[in-house]
Amino acid sequence: MTALDGTEGRFPPDVRLLDSGIHLREWTDEDLPVMVALFDEPQVARWTPLRSPFDFDAAQEYLSQSRRARAADRGMQLAITKDGGEAQGEVLLFRVADEPGVAELAYAIGARHRGERLAARAVGLMAGYARTSLRMRGLVLRIDPANAASVAVARATGFHLADDEPVTFERMGHAITLYRWRRDLVP
Template identity: 55%
Template structure:
């Protein structure tokens, strides 16, 4: 693996495994995006707009398409049937080191507690290692986000001793710890 290259991301048509199907977002998903992201927990842990309405969903989908066109980011709907979005998994070049691939994820309130996040992260991480071949696959998680830390542990990620990463979104500062996929 070339550890000096910058990653270029291309969306897979579809990923399937572990009882989930990951697929591209479509314009038909706008109402589902609102249902997933207009939620206090999503607003607490993610940088999405809050409140999250149809205008926010349109802007979000446009941003996802732009990130994909630039080869920086892939955003996939998490489904169990290939149709109804229950969450999202994102793959993107890390801002700290563009040789690293960062994953992020969220599951809608109505679909939590079913293991969807863990299954989607596992599937996306395996795809990343096999097809994208980054230097490493990482998650950035706030220390207070116990649910996301549990997903990280379940999916073979381990907490690193790297200094926390600070990100600002919606005027709010988030201090995130780095987890890396064990090889």
């Protein structure tokens, strides 16, 4: 990741962030059953690229993939919690390959925890971390306009719809059209 001063920064091996009544922390092997409960549900299947059904084997592979991405310095995936304990969702931050200094955010909130502003708070917390600790200059989200909850999160956290052409593809019998939302982080 290119910092504003031109130096190369890396995702640290262990991140714990707290603010706005939430804690973001690393996933652990003990979280695998919770991952299944959070991610094996229709809305997560509809709006994310996660495998469906999302069973224990899928959770193990997902956690392994997350650890490989971190080791390769491609991104980081953190559990969203209220107190550092049981996860209620996830927030991801990963490099945008063709745009140094810019990272993409993604998130998923378990069905039982929606409506608590967890996604907006996690995005806000990660945006602050990306700006101050990682020295990123911008963030992007990719959202289908039919995903009203994610559009609301983007607006609530200071993102604006970019001029980029949307990308359309088929997922589980549904056409998904992803529009790019952008937030500049330079002070």
